[in-house]
Amino acid sequence: MRAFRCRVCANPLHFENSVCVSCGSDLAFSRTEVDIVPIVAGRYTDADGATWHICRNLGLSGCTWLAATPGGQCVSCDLTRTRPNDADARGMRSFQIAERAKRRLIVDLDRLGFEIESRRTNPTTGLCFDLLSDTHEDVVTGHDQGVITINLAEGDDAYRERVRVRLDEPYRTMLGHFRHEIGHYIQWRLVEAAGGSILDRARALFGDERADYEEAVNRHYADGAPAGWPGSFISAYATMHPYEDFAETWAHYLHICDTIETSTAYGLAEPVALEDVVAFRDVVTRVW
Ligand SMILES: [Zn+2]
Ligand SMILES: [Zn+2]
Ligand SMILES: [Zn+2]
Structure with missing residues (x-):
């Protein structure tokens, strides 16, 4: 697995992090960017202007991935x-x-x-x-x-x-x-x-x-x-x-x-x- 860093404070991150332990930013994994991205108010907007949402299974299975729809689940959970x-x-x-x-x-x-x-x-x-x-x-x-x-x-x-x-x-x-x-x-x-x-x-x-x-x-x-x-x-x-x-x-x-x-x-x-x-x-x- 590649090494990840928080985009807000540059702290090293683990693949499973849903929160940065250094700056407190909410985080999620973007499959399209193959990177951990900061989440604001449950959402992330990528460079193309598309809005992503935290997978609804974060509480259920600890899933940290982004989902395409609000309240929806990610590609991995979908499988x-x-x-x-x-x-x-x-x-x-x-x-x-x-x-x-x-x-x-x-x-x-x-x-x-x-x-x-x-x-x-x-x-x-x-x-x-x-x-x-x-x-x-x-x-x-x-x-x-x-x-x-x-x-x-x-x-x-x-x-x-x-x-x-x-x-x-x-x-x-x-x-x-x-x-x-x-x-x-x-x-x-x-x-x-x-x-x-x-x-x-x-x-x-x-x-x-x-x-x-x-x-x-x-x-x-x-x-x-x-x-x-x-x-x-x-x-x-x-x-x-x-x-x-x-x-x-x-x-x-x-x-x-x-x-x-x-x-x-x-x-x-x-x-x-x-x-x-x-x-x-x-x-x-x-x-x-
Ligand atoms: Zn951070
Ligand atoms: Zn998921
Ligand atoms: Zn076998």
Whole structure:
């Protein structure tokens, strides 16, 4: 994530700030400007004269983004199709953490120039999120044709850490889940939908995605990753099935880009134009 400063007093800001702790200005995140902007009387007017409003979910989920209409919600909140019941205190706590991760994911996708299409406008291939509490039923995190389901139990640090250690997944974080699941969506929209040489290339790199998924899952949890996997895979989970290889690689690509952006923003690395970089190895050797 890039570094932000208050436009009123130049104090450093965090991506989540809704108020400047130095000068007290109300703040919101402008997706179009990719910047945190000052809010006056609940509004912000941009350079083109358009007026923006604080997302109505600031109190509900801590959303700091701008919305196009008064009392409306922002693009990120718009993508959430289902959330926990107001009475589900545990679910609502994790819901805030999930929404925060989702906003970071959208900034990731914007940076890559991926056009996010909402399921509201395209009910067939558009994107939406079901952020579900497992308080009353079992929830499985996953992607199915544009619908991403997140088990909000992952917002509970103790639960997530327990699973992380049991499955030996160093990158198990809420944002990690969003980056992994969006990888499945990207694969579906940009690789499988494209077909032809793009699909051939993906099969050469990740394997044939038509391989039986259930069989792959059973094998993975019975036998674990094959010996010597670090030579050819980004994670042990990626060895399970070509779909998971793609999603894991995608998630790690976003982790790497984000790390580089943060390192650069705080003067720890030379600026790298990520859009010019074609290989992970390039990125790592140029930065460190
Ligand atoms: Zn300030
Ligand atoms: Zn919002
Ligand atoms: Zn997956």
